[in-house]
Amino acid sequence: MAQFEQNIEALIFASEQGIRMEEIMYCLQAALNTEIDESAVIKAISNVTKKYEADAFAIELVKINNGYQFLTKKVFHPVISQLQLQRxxxxxxxxxxxxxxxxxxxxxxxxxxxxxxxxxxxxxxxxxxxxxxxxxxxxxxxxxxxxxxxxxxxxxxxxxxxxxxxxxxxxxxxxxxxxxxxxxxx
Missing domain, CATH: 1.10.10.10 (Winged helix-like DNA-binding domain superfamily/Winged helix DNA-binding domain)
Structure with missing residues (x-):
C-alpha cells in the first residue's frame, strides 16, 4: 500500500499545477492496469497530507482549485518572498x-x-x-x-x-x- 501512496505522491509532485482526483485516478488506472477505488485514493491522499504535516518538512499538501498541490508551509513564506523579489x-x-x-x-x-x-x-x-x-x-x-x-x-x-x-x-x-x-x- 505504501507504493500506492508513493505513486500518488509522485503524481502530485510532478504536476506543474494542482492535479484533480479524476486525473490521479486515470493515471493510476492506466499505469497500474487495474481498477482503482476512489476511497483508497482519498485515504492515500489523507495519509500523504498527514505525512507532510510533520515539522521535518518545509512543504505541505494542500487542496486548491479542486486539485492537490505541494506548497511551501506558511512559516517559510518570508524566505520564499526573498526569492520572489529576485524573480x-x-x-x-x-x-x-x-x-x-x-x-x-x-x-x-x-x-x-x-x-x-x-x-x-x-x-x-x-x-x-x-x-x-x-x-x-x-x-x-x-x-x-x-x-x-x-x-x-x-x-x-x-x-x-x-x-x-x-x-x-x-x-x-x-x-x-x-x-x-x-x-x-x-
Missing part, C-alpha cells in the same frame, strides 16, 4: 493586474469592454496574460466584428491561491470610501 521581473505589471481583475469580474468580456473600463489600450496586457496562461479565449461575441471573448483560466485560480471565482472578494468589499464624491444616499 520579480516575472511578476505582473500594474496594468496587467488591472486588466486581469476586470476580466475576472466581468468575464466573458471583450478587449474593447476592458479598454472602456481602464480607459487605455490593453493589447499588451492581454497578450502577456495569454502568454502566462492566466486568461483564455472563450469564443466570439455576437456583436459587430465578432470580437474575441476573454475569461480567466484554471491557472488563474492557482496563481491567486483560490479554489474558485467565488473566493474573490465581492465588488462592494473592494470599493474605497475615499474614492467617492459627494454624500452617499441609501
Amino acid at each position: 520579480s521581473k516575472k511578476k505582473l505589471s500594474q496594468a496587467a493586474l488591472e486588466t486581469l481583475a476586470i476580466i475576472a469580474y466581468k468575464q466573458p468580456v471583450t478587449k474593447l469592454e476592458v479598454e472602456q473600463i481602464r480607459g487605455v489600450n490593453c493589447d499588451y496586457s492581454i497578450q502577456k496574460l495569454l502568454e502566462k496562461e492566466l486568461i483564455t479565449i472563450t469564443g466570439k461575441a455576437e456583436t459587430v466584428g465578432k470580437p474575441l471573448l476573454y475569461a480567466t483560466s484554471n491557472l488563474f485560480a492557482d496563481y491567486m491561491g483560490i479554489n474558485s471565482l467565488k473566493d474573490l472578494p465581492a465588488m462592494n468589499e473592494l470599493s474605497d470610501p475615499a474614492n467617492t464624491i459627494g454624500n452617499q444616499q441609501e
Whole structure:
C-alpha cells in the first residue's frame, strides 16, 4: 500500500499545477492496469497530507482549485518572498493586474469592454496574460466584428491561491470610501 501512496505522491509532485482526483485516478488506472477505488485514493491522499504535516518538512499538501498541490508551509513564506523579489521581473505589471481583475469580474468580456473600463489600450496586457496562461479565449461575441471573448483560466485560480471565482472578494468589499464624491444616499 505504501507504493500506492508513493505513486500518488509522485503524481502530485510532478504536476506543474494542482492535479484533480479524476486525473490521479486515470493515471493510476492506466499505469497500474487495474481498477482503482476512489476511497483508497482519498485515504492515500489523507495519509500523504498527514505525512507532510510533520515539522521535518518545509512543504505541505494542500487542496486548491479542486486539485492537490505541494506548497511551501506558511512559516517559510518570508524566505520564499526573498526569492520572489529576485524573480520579480516575472511578476505582473500594474496594468496587467488591472486588466486581469476586470476580466475576472466581468468575464466573458471583450478587449474593447476592458479598454472602456481602464480607459487605455490593453493589447499588451492581454497578450502577456495569454502568454502566462492566466486568461483564455472563450469564443466570439455576437456583436459587430465578432470580437474575441476573454475569461480567466484554471491557472488563474492557482496563481491567486483560490479554489474558485467565488473566493474573490465581492465588488462592494473592494470599493474605497475615499474614492467617492459627494454624500452617499441609501
